[in-house]
Amino acid sequence: MSPRERLTFGHGGVTAVAPRPSVIAAALTHEPQPVRLTRIETWDWGWGGLLLFSILLFFRPQDQIPGFRNAHFSDMAAIIGLCGMAFVNLSRREPITRLTPELVGVFALAAVILVTTPLSFWPGGALDAFQTIFVPVAFGFMLFVNRVTSPRRIERICWVIVTAFGYFSVWIIVNYLRGVNLVEGNRAAGPVDGFFENPNDLALNLAAFLPLALMFVRRPGPPLRRLLGAGISLLMLTVVVLTKSRGGLLGTVAMLVTFLLVSRSLTPGMLIALVVGGMLVLPVLPESFWSRMASITDAELDPTGSREERKQLLETAWQVFLDHPLTGVGMEQFQNLEVAGVRRWRETHNALLQVASELGLAGAAVFLFLIFRTFTAAIWTQRTLSWIYRRRRRGKAPPVEPEDGLDDDERLFLQTHGAAMAACIVGWFVSALFASVAYNWTFYYVLGLAVCGRDVVRARARAYAQLKSLVRQERAIA
Numbered sequence: 001m002s003p004r005e006r007l008t009f010g011h012g013g014v015t016a017v018a019p020r021p022s023v024i025a026a027a028l029t030h031e032p033q034p035v036r037l038t039r040i041e042t043w044d045w046g047w048g049g050l051l052l053f054s055i056l057l058f059f060r061p062q063d064q065i066p067g068f069r070n071a072h073f074s075d076m077a078a079i080i081g082l083c084g085m086a087f088v089n090l091s092r093r094e095p096i097t098r099l100t101p102e103l104v105g106v107f108a109l110a111a112v113i114l115v116t117t118p119l120s121f122w123p124g125g126a127l128d129a130f131q132t133i134f135v136p137v138a139f140g141f142m143l144f145v146n147r148v149t150s151p152r153r154i155e156r157i158c159w160v161i162v163t164a165f166g167y168f169s170v171w172i173i174v175n176y177l178r179g180v181n182l183v184e185g186n187r188a189a190g191p192v193d194g195f196f197e198n199p200n201d202l203a204l205n206l207a208a209f210l211p212l213a214l215m216f217v218r219r220p221g222p223p224l225r226r227l228l229g230a231g232i233s234l235l236m237l238t239v240v241v242l243t244k245s246r247g248g249l250l251g252t253v254a255m256l257v258t259f260l261l262v263s264r265s266l267t268p269g270m271l272i273a274l275v276v277g278g279m280l281v282l283p284v285l286p287e288s289f290w291s292r293m294a295s296i297t298d299a300e301l302d303p304t305g306s307r308e309e310r311k312q313l314l315e316t317a318w319q320v321f322l323d324h325p326l327t328g329v330g331m332e333q334f335q336n337l338e339v340a341g342v343r344r345w346r347e348t349h350n351a352l353l354q355v356a357s358e359l360g361l362a363g364a365a366v367f368l369f370l371i372f373r374t375f376t377a378a379i380w381t382q383r384t385l386s387w388i389y390r391r392r393r394r395g396k397a398p399p400v401e402p403e404d405g406l407d408d409d410e411r412l413f414l415q416t417h418g419a420a421m422a423a424c425i426v427g428w429f430v431s432a433l434f435a436s437v438a439y440n441w442t443f444y445y446v447l448g449l450a451v452c453g454r455d456v457v458r459a460r461a462r463a464y465a466q467l468k469s470l471v472r473q474e475r476a477i478a
Helices: 003-008 021-027 045-059 073-091 101-119 123-147 151-178 199-218 223-243 246-262 268-284 287-294 306-323 351-393 408-432 441-477
Strands: none
Touching: 045 073, 045 123, 045 151, 073 123, 101 123, 101 351, 101 441, 123 441, 151 199, 151 223, 151 408, 151 441, 199 223, 199 246, 199 408, 199 441, 223 246, 246 408, 306 351, 351 408, 351 441, 408 441
């Protein structure tokens, strides 16, 4: 097998990210030979396990099918994926896992949890939380960065998430109209556990993943795909309103502003559409929605007293951090502390304070590092690819032909995806300032999608450069 064939078919550490045949042909200065991807480059059990795990995680059939609640299908899918990943990497004589700064950060956070466990408020409870909550997250993220290695795989994960939220949004709206599954009188809750369990977590996840639906609207393509993305976006926005979540609404607004700015969608036409839409929609929102939103600044408008209790919990969490700045009180142990005057919740209701009070300075530093890396990865991807798209949209060719190993459709998708991921992390971050979600799957899926988009762009460009170098070497020999 020639050097060019070894690179093309995935040897040398660039499996599943080598340039596509059409791009490879552009790098050759002589008549290209037909190039076919092997099965291992388009499918492997590591990717299959991750895709199945994502479907089970977001669609949650175990909560909908009687007798399946105690089934561990998602765990089995993750194990299949991890074993498949290890087999594929070892068969190529490569390390079991890639080491990215983000993966190192996730495992550094795991190390902080373990180190602080013996000094926690309840070591047994902290260790159990680590095993049941964070270990699956860490290994799931490792699988993510190893097997999501092409634009097509990124797009499939995004479609799983978008269709799941579209499906449950319809279910939630129907339940709301029937007066079913409401909490605190008139707030919509999810029909299943996980991402959709309570109104506040539901709204946070909608704010974090709504940009993925908007991405399919923004990206040029088949009308049916764009129409489906627009429909699901409207459904998700409707559910945000029905949850009457104050943090979720603030996160959604911040997310929408970010998406419009980063994707350069804030055109005069878009401004007019937003103003007209606001004039039509805002007046018909129920009075209960406006009353609850007004309680953000006026405590007297909150009959449940949740605003004041959350304020007290934030103050307590800060004091707990000051009392235990190095070790915290242990993962998930803030809820076991006695907080005077709090009747219902014993959560920090702030992801940053959650990590700081439970894991100390080291945990907070690592967590902030991961948030920062998520945003910078998304922005890097969007900016790296957007200049080509903007020039071509204006009917101009770039000054030099891009040598990133991507075709036009892949380049446009990843550019739009980068803008969407920047909005995702902003929506999550603003909403997470009002929720204890530091260890939940939401953030780590947003992190994974952002860094995988960046890594695909870098790997394709590196593979393309290596391919051109090999072609030049073969020509020199010939």
